[in-house]
Amino acid sequence: MRLTTKGRYAVTAMLDLALQEGKRPVTLQDIAVNQEISLSYLEQLFAKLRKSGLVQGTRGPGGGYRLARKMDAISIAEVISAVDEKADMTRCGGNADCLDGEKCLTHELWSELSNKIFEFLNGITLGELVHRPEVIAVAERQEAVREGLRTGRLKTVVVEADAIIGNLK
Amino acid sequence: MRLTTKGRYAVTAMLDLALQEGKRPVTLQDIAVNQEISLSYLEQLFAKLRKSGLVQGTRGPGGGYRLARKMDAISIAEVISAVDEKADMTRCGGNADCLDGEKCLTHELWSELSNKIFEFLNGITLGELVHRPEVIAVAERQEAVREGLRTGRLKTVVVEADAIIGNLK
DNA sequence: CTCAAATCCAACCTGTTTACTTGGTTTTCA
DNA sequence: TGAAAACCAAGTAAACAGGTTGGATTTGAG
Secondary structure (H helix, E strand, O other): OOOOHHHHHHHHHHHHHHHOOOOOOEOHHHHHHHHOOOHHHHHHHHHHHHHOOOEEEEOOOOOEEEEOOOHHHOEHHHHHHHHOOOOOOOOOOOOOOOEOOEOOOOHHHHHHHHHHHHHHHHOOEHHHHHOOHHHHHHHHHHHHHHHHHHHOOOHHHHHHHHHHHHHHO | OOOOHHHHHHHHHHHHHHHOOOOOOEOHHHHHHHHOOOHHHHHHHHHHHHHOOOEEEEOOOOOEEEEOOOHHHOEHHHHHHHHOOOOOOOOOOOOOOOEOOEOOOOHHHHHHHHHHHHHHHHOOEHHHHHOOHHHHHHHHHHHHHHHHHHHOOOHHHHHHHHHHHHHHO
16 A cells, blocks of 8 residues: 555545535546646546546536445545555565565564555545545535636636736746 | 655664674675665665664774664654655645645545554564564574575575676676 | 775666646537 | 547656765774
C-alpha cells in the first residue's frame, strides 16, 4: 500500500462523487473546479478507476461519472490501489526475498506496518466518510460555491480572478 | 511521516549498528556489504544521521560509526525523519491549508492515518528490534558470513564472484 | 613517519514518477 | 447538428531515488 498524493487525489475525487450520489452524473470538469485538480490529470486517474470497476462513465452532454457500486462497498484502500499500480518500490515492500533470496533485517517491521496501514484504509468506506461531520462541513461550503456559480452570483468574481491569473502568466 | 526506501535503508543500517554495539566502530564498507547498499549512498544517509545527532563517526583506520545514544533511546520514527526531510509532498500532509486556505475534503483522514503511522514507528526502538527473534536469526546468518570472510573460508568464493561480475561488465 | 583506512564532501548522472499540458477522437444528448 | 462530455495518446518540467566519480581530510597501525 503506497501512499502518494496521487492516491489522495483519487480519494478526494471519489468522495466528491459520493457526496453527489443520486443527482445527475458528476463531470470531471466539476471535480476539477471543486477540488482544484487539473482536468486531464483527473481523466488519467478516472481511466484507472474505471478499469478497476469503481466508477462508470457516461458520454455525451449530461454525462459524467457515477460510482459503480454502493458507496458503503468501496473502501479507501481499493481506491488507492486502483491508481497506484505498485511500481515495485520494494526491496522489502513485498514478498520476502529482499536480500539474497532471504528476508532482510527489517522485513517483519515493514510488513507489520504495511498491514496496519492497509487495515486502517480498508476499514473505512466512502459511505462512512460522507457521514463525518468535518466532511459534511467542507462539502456544504463547496456546495455553496457551486450553487453560486450556477446562479451567477459568483461569476464576476471568477472572471476577475481569471483575468488576474492571466496577467500573472 | 513519509515512507520511502530511503528511510528503510537508514533503519536497516542503524539496526546493523545496534547489533554490533560494544564492538569496534562499524564501517560503512561493512554495512554496504552486509545490507547490500552502495557505499556512497550510505555516506549520504549517514551525513544526515550524523547531523541529526543519531550517530557519531570516528575517522581514520579502525574508525567507523557508533550510535550516539543508547539504542533504547532511538525510535524508528526518528531515524526515518532524519533522512527523509519532508519535501512538502503535501497538499494535505501538513498544516490544514490545502484548499484555498481551508481544509480539503479528506484532510482529517490523512492526518489521522499519519498519526497512526507515527505512533507505530515512534513506539519501536532500535533496542527493541535487536531483541526480536527474526532479527536475531537474520543477524546470526550475516555474522556467519562476516566471520567466514574474516577467516578466509569464503574468500575464494567472493574472489570468483568478483571475477564473474567483472566479466559481465 | 608514513601510508592506507576511514570519514567527510561536492558534483554529477540515469531512470522513474508526479502532475500537468496539448491536441485530438468518439459518443450522445438537446 | 452542434456542443458537451468521456476517452485517448503523447510529451514535458520538476522532483526524487539510488547511485557514481573524484576527491579532501583525519588518524591509527605498521
